[in-house]
Amino acid sequence: MNREGKQVTVDELHEKLSTAAAFYLTDFTGMSVKQMTQFRTRLRGQGVEYVVVKNTLAQRALADLDLPDIGEFFTGPTGLVIGRDPVAAAKVLADFAREFDNKPAVKAGIVERKEVAPDQVKALAELPPREVLLAQLAGDLQAPMSRLVGGMQNLVAGFARAVDALRQQREGL
Numbered sequence: 001m002n003r004e005g006k007q008v009t010v011d012e013l014h015e016k017l018s019t020a021a022a023f024y025l026t027d028f029t030g031m032s033v034k035q036m037t038q039f040r041t042r043l044r045g046q047g048v049e050y051v052v053v054k055n056t057l058a059q060r061a062l063a064d065l066d067l068p069d070i071g072e073f074f075t076g077p078t079g080l081v082i083g084r085d086p087v088a089a090a091k092v093l094a095d096f097a098r099e100f101d102n103k104p105a106v107k108a109g110i111v112e113r114k115e116v117a118p119d120q121v122k123a124l125a126e127l128p129p130r131e132v133l134l135a136q137l138a139g140d141l142q143a144p145m146s147r148l149v150g151g152m153q154n155l156v157a158g159f160a161r162a163v164d165a166l167r168q169q170r171e172g173l
Contacts, residue, residue, distance in 0.1 A: 009053060013061035013080075016049065022086035022111040024093060024121060025070065026079045026104035028052070035100055042092050048083035068115040073107040086111045087127050094125035 001009070017023060028036065040050050053061075055074035062070070083089035093106060106118040116124075127133070 006057060010057050010060045013051065013053060013058060014065070016051070016082050017061055017080075018065055019084075020082045021084050022089055022109060023083070024081040024089060024109035025073050025107040026081060026093070027077060027107055028079045028104040029077050031100070031103050035103065039092075039096050039104065042096060043081065043083075043089070046083070046088040046092050047085065048081060048089045048092060050079055050081055052077075052079045067110055067113055070108050070110065070115060078107070079104060087124050087130075090121050090124035094122055 031039070043050050055078055058078065058080065059071055059074055081089050081093060090109075093104070097103060097105070106121045108118070109116045109121050111120075111124070128136075
């Protein structure tokens, strides 16, 4: 690849990384072509991209981005999982690694401009889907309101019983 081709690669990668919500560095050593194709297909299905470039070009693409220094992880074969949804990308990575003997292995990642370790990527992958989290939040917000309504109903019912008892008492006199 000539100098201009390398610069085009760096510029394209720079653009992808600057707009990504998350990206993960992976070591794809030991993966067959078939496994790599399956991995890319799964990622694409979630709107995530897998890019393999030379480590020096990836480091150049990251150079002027306001991100933690992860240069130490650019050793050996390195692939970049780039996505707009950090959890979806982490889920595909974790599921695939579980099926294929921890391949590809996660080296590190950047989520919302913060460095994350491989165990944090696994924790992200174990998060429930967005819809479930929203349903849990709605339930948590609804519970205090339901208790308040129940308490108010009991208060009104108690007041009605007291008024009825007072009425019965006065009618009996």
